[in-house]
Amino acid sequence: MRILQALFFPPEQPGGVSSMVPFMLDRFNKRGWEMDLFSLPKRVRSKGSEEVTFSTFDWKVYEGHPIVDKYIQTFKDYVWWTKMRQTKTYDLIHAHHPIAALVMKRLFPDIPLIMTIHSSYERELILNGRIQENGPEHQFLTSIYRELEETVDQLITVSNSFKQYLADYVQEPEKIGVIPNGFDEKRFKPVHHENKVPQLITVCRLVPAKGLDTLLLACAELRRRGHPFVLHLIGDGPMRPELEALAIEQGLYEDTIFYGYMLHPEDFMPFFDVFVLPSQAEAFGSVFAEAALCGLAVVGTQVGGIAEQIEHGVNGLLVPVGDVQALAGALEKVIGDPMYRYQLGRVALEKATKSYSMSRVVQQLRGVYRTYRKEKKDT
Structure with a gap:
């Protein structure tokens, strides 16, 4: 055929x-x-x-x-x-x-x-x-x-x-x-690692639909609550200058890395701890499955295919679209409790391996x- x-x-x-x-x-x-x-x-x-x-x-x-x-x-x-x-x-x-x-x-x-x-x-x-x-x-x-x-x-x-x-x-x-x-199981797989400071990562185009302004404001709230972290933003797009300005305004620029476009983010995604993307809409949300296959804890929004991939509190956390405080709270849970973060990532990996x-x-x-x-x- x-x-x-x-x-x-x-x-x-x-x-x-x-x-x-x-x-x-x-x-x-x-x-x-x-x-x-x-x-x-x-x-x-x-x-x-x-x-x-x-x-x-x-x-x-x-x-x-x-x-x-x-x-x-x-x-x-x-x-x-x-x-x-x-x-x-x-x-x-x-x-x-x-x-x-x-x-x-x-x-x-x-x-x-x-x-x-x-x-x-x-x-x-x-x-x-x-x-x-x-x-x-x-x-x-x-x-x-x-x-x-x-x-x-x-x-x-x-x-x-x-x-x-x-x-x-x-x-x-x-x-x-x-x-x-x-997704190809050989490309996306977990790697054992230990980070003294929790490493957050997102991979997407830098456009309004991805809710990255909400993410930066939530990270600023995390900083006010005294939680150390580093935020890694992989991707490029028209919002980059605006997002960099917002990171500076919120006092986050030293803790945020803007990588721009990267050809193979899966090569080092497994070395991070939490994947987060507060999208306003996703038909499926492929990057969540990719992050889960890398063994990361995942945090997303209650929309579209994301909500079908994530069972809240079981293999990830879900928050309402545009809710800065709810996103900050979810990130606080996974940053502040390494065992909880590990458990979410382990269950996410199991489901992704079976389903995706x-x-x-x-x-x-x-x-x-x-x-x-x-x-x-x-x-």
Whole structure:
């Protein structure tokens, strides 16, 4: 069975789908499956010119808005690149981005196509202040979900909470499958270490949706309560100057390290003690599973896929979004009690190993792929 994994941009960055799909492909290939990876190079811009139409809505109603126009041009570019470069034939296509899915089904209508929706672009844009909720860009992007439902053979997403989110935009949400992300056990694993001062770490883009201002204010409260710690922020983004200024204002700059973008944070994540990220929304929250696989205690917010990964007080701690005092209290618990911190990390590791291993994802997807191979033979 020959399968094409269709991404959006190349898998250059670690974390989430970017790291999951190539490792998943490697697992399948080692088991004798024929599987290739396809994506749009980032250097391809404004090459496509074919007309774009959707069967469930008229996108031109939203034309003239920057996000919409960029999305449509990228769609055209993906068509152009796929026509030029994709010459093999496949038994199945598994797409990991709406544009990849819609373009592949347009160009290869007779090939069964599975689409995994990994996250919500529109929610990220709203939380980061780039578009207005219920505005034209928001309406356009949410209309894509119905188009996907109409076009692809099987929709899959990464958490039950995100399946519920999609229910507002599709006609038959009960048909959406749920397969949580998986992570290579060889890349994410605990390392024995002892830190005299508790080391906190977060890994994310520095954007408003990640709630890092809440984290810095909570850390300032920890400092006022007399708790020593070092906070490590791995990632880059438009909020970095603002966050550095806030760290200075709160007297935290000497205890906070801004690393910027890092290619392989998993190489030294296991040497920290607590992973914390107070996101405002996460479809799954891959970095929490990665931190758990490294044996860290995890602290997150009661949203989306984070709340499905963490059982409060059992394998991590959950706090409300934007609640500085609650986050400070949770961090105080794990900083002040090393045994409690160790217990949370141990249980988190056990659950992550069982629930979010790459082996589990491969097994689940293998069943889905074989279903479509059987259906194709029957027809």
